[in-house]
Amino acid sequence: MTSVSVAQKCPIKPTDLGTPSGTGTGLVSTTGSQVKVEYALYDTCGTSIQGTREERLAFDAVVGQGTIPGFAQAMMGMQAGQTREFTLSPKDAYGEEFIEIPMTREMIQGTIVRPMDSKIYTENKPITESLGGPVDTTKIQVGSVYPSSVDPNLLMKVTAIDGDKVTYVLDTSKLPFYKKPIAAGTKVSQDGIDYEIVSMSGSIMMVSQKMPDAALFTDSEIKSGAKKKLTEKSLSLLSRFGLQAGDEVEIADVL
Secondary structure: OEEEOOOOOOOOOOOEOOOOEOOOEOOOOOOOOEEEEOOEEEOOOOOEEEEOOOHHHOEEEEOOOOOOHHHHHHHOOOOEOOEOOOEOOHHHOOOOOOEEEOOOHHHHOOEEEEEEEOHHHHOOOOEEEEOOOOOOOOOOOOOOEEEOOOOOOOEEEEEEEEOOEEEEEEEOOOOOOOOOOOOOOOEEEEOOEEEEEEEEEOOEEEEEEEOHHHOOOOHHHOOOOOEEEOOOOHHHHHHHHOOOOOOEEEEOOOO
């Protein structure tokens, strides 16, 4: 488990996990469940931080792994099709003086396993999104290519603009499994990272990413109290937490 310093700038509100709303189907999520989440994240100043709208670009996660504690709690007890609006206090989100992020030994040493939707590779259907207002054509133009918020290597090419709606197609040519077999056991090396599809369940594939240069600690260094500063490479392991190179990481406990 690691602890990282993060500054607080907006009003502090208590945690309120709310309750799931809407009619759901299928299994109820628990710790260890593989889930796909569409979400919008705001700070308490009302500023949009990040999020995802379109289903194929949704956030794939394993409940209880690699997310802030409160987000993991909010994902529990839900079924497909339900929504939940919740508020997190600093200690359950990005921390008052530090945050505690549960990490496996493999993650600390530079290997992470993440769920991905294989449809990103296998389906090439145009996607239309409403921006909720007139499109600023000085910033978004037909033919322009933009990196997605999910992965900067996943590109979106705009093919049409109609009022408040933008249609685009995904360009996966820079993603690791482009034109590779989408099946368990497929291995690819790209930009110093070793990728492997370790399992498939429907359209969801669990992908191992081994990044030796991103390791936070070596095996012999993993002990309570060990400290390191994040580098540009090791930052990739904690990219979802709003951290930056130079932030200090401390192993708070080893279970």
